[in-house]
Structure formats: structure tokens, C-alpha cells
Amino acid sequence: MSTCSYESPWLTDEVRMFRATVRQFIQKEFLPHQDRWREQRRPDAAAWTAAGDAGLLLADVPDAYGGGGGTFAHEAVVVDELARAGIAFGSGIQSVVAHYILAYGSEHQKREWLPRMARGELVGAIAMSEPGAGSDLSGIQTTARRDNGYYVVNGSKTFVTNGGSASLVCVAAKTDSTVGGLKGISLVLVETPGLAGYRVGRPLDKVGMHAQDTCELFFDDVRIPAANLLGPAEGKGFSQMMDSLPYERLAVAVRAVAMAEHAVAITADYVKQRAAFGKTLLDFQNTRFKLAECMTVARVGRVFLDHCIERFLQGNLDDITTAMAKYWLTEAQCAIVDECVQLHGGYGYMTEYPIARMWTDSRVQRIYAGTNEIMKELIACAL
Numbered sequence: 001m002s003t004c005s006y007e008s009p010w011l012t013d014e015v016r017m018f019r020a021t022v023r024q025f026i027q028k029e030f031l032p033h034q035d036r037w038r039e040q041r042r043p044d045a046a047a048w049t050a051a052g053d054a055g056l057l058l059a060d061v062p063d064a065y066g067g068g069g070g071t072f073a074h075e076a077v078v079v080d081e082l083a084r085a086g087i088a089f090g091s092g093i094q095s096v097v098a099h100y101i102l103a104y105g106s107e108h109q110k111r112e113w114l115p116r117m118a119r120g121e122l123v124g125a126i127a128m129s130e131p132g133a134g135s136d137l138s139g140i141q142t143t144a145r146r147d148n149g150y151y152v153v154n155g156s157k158t159f160v161t162n163g164g165s166a167s168l169v170c171v172a173a174k175t176d177s178t179v180g181g182l183k184g185i186s187l188v189l190v191e192t193p194g195l196a197g198y199r200v201g202r203p204l205d206k207v208g209m210h211a212q213d214t215c216e217l218f219f220d221d222v223r224i225p226a227a228n229l230l231g232p233a234e235g236k237g238f239s240q241m242m243d244s245l246p247y248e249r250l251a252v253a254v255r256a257v258a259m260a261e262h263a264v265a266i267t268a269d270y271v272k273q274r275a276a277f278g279k280t281l282l283d284f285q286n287t288r289f290k291l292a293e294c295m296t297v298a299r300v301g302r303v304f305l306d307h308c309i310e311r312f313l314q315g316n317l318d319d320i321t322t323a324m325a326k327y328w329l330t331e332a333q334c335a336i337v338d339e340c341v342q343l344h345g346g347y348g349y350m351t352e353y354p355i356a357r358m359w360t361d362s363r364v365q366r367i368y369a370g371t372n373e374i375m376k377e378l379i380a381c382a383l
């Protein structure tokens with residue numbers, strides 16, 4: 001181990017062992033299928049149950065509900081290992097949906113949905129964004145109207161990760177259209193198999209993250225049991241989303257640092273073997289300085305991320321610091337990956353090279369889970 005090596009302070013022996021299991025599973029069960037997943041624009045259905053069997057799903061959900069019984073450290077390890085392997089698999093969104101249910105669901109809802117999600121039998125998705133409302137959720141038009149023992153859902157959602165695979169969609173909808181703005185929004189869980197009036201659009205043609213299905217969803221008089229409301233009363237959706245988004249943002253930050261570190265590692269390997277002007281690329285001072293800068297930024301990012309993870313594990317990570325992590329670490333990730341593409345020359349632009357895929361996969365990190373501009377608005381609230 002070199003003297004400058006660093007290990008996250010929250011990594012216990014048990015989490016290290018879990019990491020080894022996750023890595024082995026990904027190498028054996030996910031990596032060989034990546035080309036096909038990218039072509040079909042979604043993972044195989046069987047990947048979900050395989051991931052469930054291996055303990056990759058809901059790693060930080062109590063075992064009483066079928067989860068792994070771990071902490072966010074376990075979830076972070078899954079996100080990190082998938083990112084390093086260059087795999088866009090929606091287990092992070094699965095966890096986000098599970099945590100909504102865990103935080104606000106009734107005991108019946110937890111027992112009904114969480115064990116099946118942990119086994120990969122139910123695939124979760126979050127449907128907040130709409131064609132006309134992304135950053136500004138006060139503009140959502142989807143409605144869930146109460147009708148006897150049901151909600152009747154109408155509207156459309158876009159950019160839904162796992163949308164094509166999802167069998168349990170957490171939908172943000174207006175349950176009270178008489179009030180404007182963010183009031184009157186509720187979250188309802190929609191079990192989609194065989195559901196009349198529910199339709200999934202074709203996978204959206206993204207610039208990256210090709211193995212992950214991102215779709216539009218359409219709801220046309222979709223009837224769901226009124227008991228599928230999340231929380232004890234209507235109109236709590238916006239505060240539920242605001243309380244839960246930091247979990248998702250921290251996971252995005254974990255992915256950012258993992259990808260940045262991995263980009264530096266694979267680029268260091270590349271420049272050691274690629275020759276130009278009778279030397280290796282590493283012999284050029286520019287290459288060494290650029291990689292030294294990237295490595296330093298990645299390390300600074302890692303230490304800040306670890307600070308956030310430790311505080312999250314202690315239950316005291318605030319929203320502002322989470323926003324800082326999401327914003328700064330994803331910006332750093334994109335800058336590092338872009339520099340690493342440059343150091344690969346033309347090969348860095350070829351999709352068969354992992355660095356090229358990392359480049360296209362990275363860009364969206366600054367957009368989803370709340371854009372980085374929205375993160376800065378949140379941070380500025382603390383001024």
C-alpha cells in the first residue's frame with residue numbers, strides 16, 4: 001500500500017467483506033451482459049432477481065422487511081462498485097423508493113412491498129418529473145382524484161429511471177387541484193402489472209447511461225386503491241420529497257467520486273503504455289501534472305464525501321451540506337473525466353473505451369436528483 005493511499009473511515013471489516021461479494025457478483029453476473037443491456041436499453045429482467053438473491057438490493061433496509069439489514073455504508077458500496085464497473089443499473093432508485101416506503105409507509109405497505117423489492121420481484125421507479133415540470137415541481141399536472149376506495153390517476157411523467165422495468169412506481173400527483181403551487185401534491189404507489197390505463201413509452205434516446213431504461217409513463221384513468229397513498233394524509237408529497245431527496249443526492253455523490261477515482265486509475269494505466277515522440281505519455285510533464293491535479297481533486301472529494309457519509313450514518317447530515325456534495329462532487333467528476341478523455345486522445349472518444357462511456361454517463365449527474373443550479377439555490381439559503 002503506498003503511503004498516500006487512503007481508506008474511508010466508515011469501512012468496517014463487515015462492509016469490506018460485503019464489498020468483495022458485490023464486486024464478485026458484478027464481475028460475474030453483470031459485466032458479461034453489458035453490451036446487450038446497452039443495445040436493448042435496459043437490464044435483463046433476470047438481473048433484478050439475481051441482484052436480489054445476491055443482497056445488492058435494499059442493502060440498508062431492515063431485515064424485518066426483507067432488506068440487507070445494513071446501513072448506508074452498504075448501499076454506498078453497491079453504488080460505488082457499480083460505478084467503478086461502468087454499470088448503469090437502477091438499484092439506487094430501487095433503494096430510494098424503498099426509503100420512501102420505509103419513512104412514510106404504513107406497516108402494511110412496508111410488509112407488502114419491501115420484501116418483494118429486496119428480492120427484485122418488484123422494480124421501483126420514482127415519477128416526479130413531467131414534460132412541463134422538472135426543477136419546479138409546483139407545475140406538475142398529474143392528478144390523483146379520490147373516487148370511493150380508489151384514486152383515479154391521470155397525466156404523464158417523463159425521464160423516469162427504471163420506467164420500462166418498473167412494477168412499483170412512486171408517483172407525485174395532485175390530490176387537491178383547488179390549491180396551487182406545492183400544496184396538494186401527494187405521493188401514491190402504483191403497482192403496474194396488468195393495470196388498465198397505464199402505458200410505458202419507448203426508452204428515451206439518451207446520450208449516455210444506455211443500459212438503464214429511462215421512459216415516459218402515461219396514466220389514463222388509472223385506478224389504484226386509496227390505501228396506496230404514502231403517509232397518513234394527502235398533501236404531504238412535497239415535504240416527503242424534500243426530506244427524502246438528500247438520500248438520493250448522497251448516492252449521486254458516491255457515484256461521482258467512484259467514477260472520478262476510476263477515471264484517474266484507468267487513465268494512469270493508459271498513459272503508462274501509450275507512446276508518442278519516443279516516450280510514454282506519462283513522461284510528458286503535462287500528463288503528470290494533469291493527472292496529479294485530477295487525483296488531488298478526487299481525493300479532496302473523497303474526504304468530503306466521507307465526511308458526509310459519516311454524518312449521514314450518525315443521522316445528522318443536513319440538506320445544505322448534501323446539496324454541496326451533490327453539486328461540487330458531480331462538477332469535479334465531469335471535469336476529471338473530461339480531462340481523462342483528453343489524455344486518451346482519439347481513443348477517448350471511442351465508445352469501446354470505458355473512459356468514453358464514463359464521459360457520456362457522467363454528464364447527467366449534474367442534472368438529475370435536482371440540478372446543480374437548484375443545489376446552489378439551496379446552499380445560498382444558508383448565507
Ligand SMILES: Cc1cc2nc3c(=O)[nH]c(=O)nc-3n(C[C@H](O)[C@H](O)[C@H](O)COP(=O)(O)OP(=O)(O)OC[C@H]3O[C@@H](n4cnc5c(N)ncnc54)[C@H](O)[C@@H]3O)c2cc1C
Nearest residue numbers: 126127128129133134135159160161367368369370371373
Ligand atoms: C437520465 C435522467 C434520469 C432521470 N431520472 C428521473 C427519475 O427517475 N424520476 C424523475 O422524476 N425525474 C428524473 N429525471 C428528471 C430530472 O430530475 C430533471 O431533468 C431535472 O430535475 C431538471 O428538470 P428539467 O429537465 O425539467 O429542467 P428545467 O427545470 O427546465 O431546468 C432547465 C435549466 O434551468 C435551470 N433552472 C431551473 N430552475 C432554476 C432556478 N430556480 N434557478 C436557476 N436555474 C434554474 C436548471 O438548473 C437547468 O439548467 C431524470 C433525468 C434524466 C436526464
